[in-house]
Amino acid sequence: RLTEKLNSAFKKLRGRGKLSEEQVKDGLKEIRRILLAADVHYSVVKKFVKRVENKAIGEEVLKSLTPGEQIIKIVREELQELLGGQREELGLHQHGPTPIILVGLQGTGKTTTAGKLALHYREQKKTPILYSADYRRPAAREQLRQLAEENQLEFYPEQYEDPRDDLPELVEYAENKSLNPVIIDTAGRLNIDQPMLEEIGDFQRLLPESRVLLVIDGMMGQEALQVAEDFAGVVQLDGLILTKMEGDARGGAAISAREVTGVPVLYIGTGEKAADFQPFHPERMASRILG
Amino acid sequence: VPGLGGDFSIERLEAALLSSDVGLETVEKLIQPLESGQDKGDPGEHLRKQIIEIFHRAGPVTLQISDSSPTVYFFVGVNGSGKTTSMAKLAHNFDKQIIFAAADTFRAAAIEQLKKWGERLDLPVISHQKGGDPTAVVYDALEAAVHRQADFLFVDTAGRLHTRRDLMEQLEKMYRVTVGQKSNEPTESLLVLDASTGQNGLQQVRTFAEKLPVTGIILSKLDSTARGGVALSVVDELGIPVKLVGTGETLDDLAPFSPEIYCDALLG
């Protein structure tokens, strides 16, 4: 376990007083390995370890902790800080429906998450409506329609071929029926597919009041950094959602994505059912990353 | 330990491997000899040879055909990796009498999705009701394939995390159904692995391989920016060959695996 590994690295250097440079460097080699094993991006790990190093050297070792435990404490605090320190909420507009657009790579869990998000808002006594802008994937709209049906959620069937023609009418419909939020599922797309990235830019321009959430697979590796950066380059992102987190992937992709976009992780998906959805807790994530 | 490169070119090679999601232990194993034996010529060339050798050791990338019809192929893997799409692409490539078994009876519109592909390919899809027993679908589909003298039976299974013991047991049961019909033991159990998978990938494949004999990997979404380093660790540690790569979302986007092309992308 982490503490044991660090402590064994430190046992010949045990002592009170300040953390020596050598103690810190030894500990950081292990921390670097742990963060890479947790899928945190190579460059983010480098910067992070430097930050911890500067904070740790010369720090007073607390009477109750060993040097190894002291370093872990600093790492944990810095990780939490990196993740935004505390929980954040996605605020809805008070007047008029809030469109929430889910975007991301193929297969990350957007459609499933759309259903989860709608259920989450209904449990908060809101009146959500679901719409699928995915005209590409076979049976994508049917998938969202079924999710809406089995959870008794409002669903807006497409009226046009191009979602850009649907969106204004969808929001108008929601306004008339006092529905809020309007949750919009989109087709999976690569961060290097320029026309498809342009499309979500168009969606946001059509609905300037919309929030855009990037859905990331919890087991994603190093590429999370570039992917998050590319999506943030074409739309204003308001939040990140990390899916499939009930598995044993450590979820370092969240660290990379947060670091490069400055956008908070708001929720995590913890299973395939609509109820498998939780708000994101930075301190729990920090513990998970450290294994 | 990563980050201990004495030579800048070796450090650059290590960074290339790490940033491509190659498993940490595999990276160490590959970089170590470069650091100690630096008189062996260009480290990049040496590394490239090592990597290609790892793939050659894992065996042939061809798909096996059973000598008694139907040949059964299973498509397995975690949620969203590209199983259903990969299965459709492979059928498109084969141009044979293929029957599809819609054994994902759990996920919303999984059956409809496969039926759409069946329509496009003009291939029959055997399915039951949503929520039904997937083993029964496999059993039924096998009977149909035998009865219709189909060349192949492709089984689409539900995505499942390897940490779900109950779902892994269910998969094992589905596999044994086909094994039970002696001559119809799955000839290939193809695990579809997303190229952007991180360090968790090895554990994923290892767990699946404990439940059924995974005979090949389909490395999907290689058209993304991901280099699929996860596959290198899987091949090295488990000896399972990568047979195919997914390079997009249409039926033509499937290719045989090439270690050379893979290596070029990996080492940039």
Ligand SMILES: Nc1nc2c(ncn2[C@@H]2O[C@H](COP(=O)(O)OP(=O)(O)OP(=O)(O)O)[C@@H](O)[C@H]2O)c(=O)[nH]1
């Ligand atoms: N285990 C687990 N599976 C999930 C979770 N969220 C989604 N899934 C599954 O992941 C798979 C993909 O989910 P989808 O909702 O179809 O993903 P998507 O992003 O809409 O896919 P595309 O539209 O093709 O890009 C499905 O099998 C879902 O059931 C989660 O939190 N945990």
Ligand SMILES: Nc1nc2c(ncn2[C@@H]2O[C@H](COP(=O)(O)OP(=O)(O)OP(=O)(O)O)[C@@H](O)[C@H]2O)c(=O)[nH]1
């Ligand atoms: N870019 C790209 N997308 C792919 C590739 N293979 C599959 N996809 C996409 O990935 C998404 C998920 O594909 P599916 O075939 O539904 O994946 P699955 O493993 O069957 O998903 P579940 O059954 O829900 O676990 C779809 O949007 C596919 O179009 C590929 O090689 N490249």
Ligand SMILES: [Mg+2]
């Ligand atoms: Mg979808």
Ligand SMILES: [Mg+2]
């Ligand atoms: Mg599927």
